[in-house]
Amino acid sequence: AKDYGTNGYRFYTAEMNDAVIQKLVLEEWMNKALEQDEFVLYFQPQVDIFDHRLNGMEALLRWNHPRLGVISPGDFIPLAEETGLIIPIGKWVLRTACMQNKAWQLEGFPPLKMAVNISPVQFYQDDFVQVVLEALQESGLEPQYLELEITEGIAMYQLDQVVDKLNTLRELGVHISIDDFGTGFSSLNYLKKFPIDKLKIAQQFVRDVTDDPDDAAIVQAIMAMAQSLNLNVIAEGVETEDQLSFLLDVKCREIQGYIYSKPVPADEFYDLLKRNMVA
Numbered sequence: 644a645k646d647y648g649t650n651g652y653r654f655y656t657a658e659m660n661d662a663v664i665q666k667l668v669l670e671e672w673m674n675k676a677l678e679q680d681e682f683v684l685y686f687q688p689q690v691d692i693f694d695h696r697l698n699g700m701e702a703l704l705r706w707n708h709p710r711l712g713v714i715s716p717g718d719f720i721p722l723a724e725e726t727g728l729i730i731p732i733g734k735w736v737l738r739t740a741c742m743q744n745k746a747w748q749l750e751g752f753p754p755l756k757m758a759v760n761i762s763p764v765q766f767y768q769d770d771f772v773q774v775v776l777e778a779l780q781e782s783g784l785e786p787q788y789l790e791l792e793i794t795e796g797i798a799m800y801q802l803d804q805v806v807d808k809l810n811t812l813r814e815l816g817v818h819i820s821i822d823d824f825g826t827g828f829s830s831l832n833y834l835k836k837f838p839i840d841k842l843k844i845a846q847q848f849v850r851d852v853t854d855d856p857d858d859a860a861i862v863q864a865i866m867a868m869a870q871s872l873n874l875n876v877i878a879e880g881v882e883t884e885d886q887l888s889f890l891l892d893v894k895c896r897e898i899q900g901y902i903y904s905k906p907v908p909a910d911e912f913y914d915l916l917k918r919n920m921v922a
C-alpha cells in the first residue's frame with residue numbers, strides 16, 4: 644500500500660498511513676505555522692459596479708508551508724476549528740488585516756473597508772469583542788473600515804449573547820455582513836434580531852444565475868429582502884460578463900469575483916490600489 648505519490652495536498656507517506664496520523668501531523672505543523680510565520684493574507688477587491696469604484700477588500704488566509712506550498716483555507720480551517728487553533732490564527736488574521744488596511748491608508752490611498760472572515764468558534768469566545776478592539780487599537784484602524792463576515796449558523800446557539808456581541812461591535816462602528824447568505828440556516832428569524840449591514844450572496848447561487856431560473860429567483864428574492872430590510876448586498880464568485888449584467892439588472896450594486904481579480908498578495912493589491920486612484 645505504498646504508491647502514495649505527492650499529488651496536490653495528499654502528503655501521505657508510509658508513516659502517515661492513516662487518517663488519524665495525518666491529522667495529528669497536520670495539527671503539529673499548524674501549531675508551528677504561526678510562530679514560523681507561515682500564514683499570509685491575500686486580498687480580493689470588492690467593487691461597486693454602479694460607480695466602478697473599489698469599495699473594499701476581503702482578507703483570505705493562505706498557509707505557505709515550506710514543503711507543501713500554498714495550502715488553501717478549505718484544507719486546514721476545519722481542523723483548526725476542531726482543535727481550537729483557529730483562535731490564535733483568527734487573532735493573527737484580525738490584527739494583520741487591520742494593520743495592512745491602516746498601512747495602505749497611511750500610504751495615502753482613500754480609506755476602504757477590510758472584510759475579515761470570522762469562524763463561529765472564534766466568535767463564541769467570551770473575549771471576542773475584546774480581541775477585535777485590540778486589533779483596532781494596535782493598528783490604529785478606525786472601526787468603520789473593518790467589516791466582520793460571519794455565517795448564519797452563528798444564530799444556532801446562544802442567540803442572546805450573539806446579539807449582544809453584535810450590538811457591541813456595531814456600536815463601536817464595526818460593520819457586519821452575513822457570508823454565504825442562504826446556504827446555512829433554515830430559519831430567517833435571526834435577520835430581525837441581528838444588527839447587520841450586508842448580505843453576501845453565496846457563490847453557489849451566482850454560478851448558474853443566467854442558466855438556472857431557480858438560482859435567478861433566489862438572487863432576486865435576496866435582493867428584494869435586502870431592500871425591504873435596508874441591507875446592502877454583495878454577490879461573490881462573479882466570473883462572467885453574463886453574471887455581471889444579470890446582477891446589474893437586479894440592482895446588486897457590489898460584487899466580488901475573478902471577473903475583477905482573484906485574491907492576491909499585499910504587494911499585488913497595492914498595484915491594484917494605485918490603478919484605482921487613477922481610474
Ligand code: C2E
Pocket residue numbers: 687702703704715716717720733736760761762822823846879880881882899900901902905906
Ligand atoms: P469565503 O469566505 O466564502 O470566501 C470566498 C472564496 O471564494 C475564497 O476562497 C475565494 O478565493 C473564492 N473566490 C472568490 N472569487 C471567486 C470566483 O470568482 N470564482 C471562484 N470559483 N472562487 C472565487 P478561499 O480563499 O479558498 O477561502 C475559502 C473559505 O475559507 C472562505 O470562503 C472562508 O470560509 C474560509 N476562510 C478564508 N480565510 C479565512 C480566515 O481568515 N478565517 C476564517 N475563519 N475562514 C477563512
Ligand code: CA
Pocket residue numbers: 701760792822
Ligand atoms: Ca467570506
Ligand code: CA
Pocket residue numbers: 822823843845846879
Ligand atoms: Ca462566502
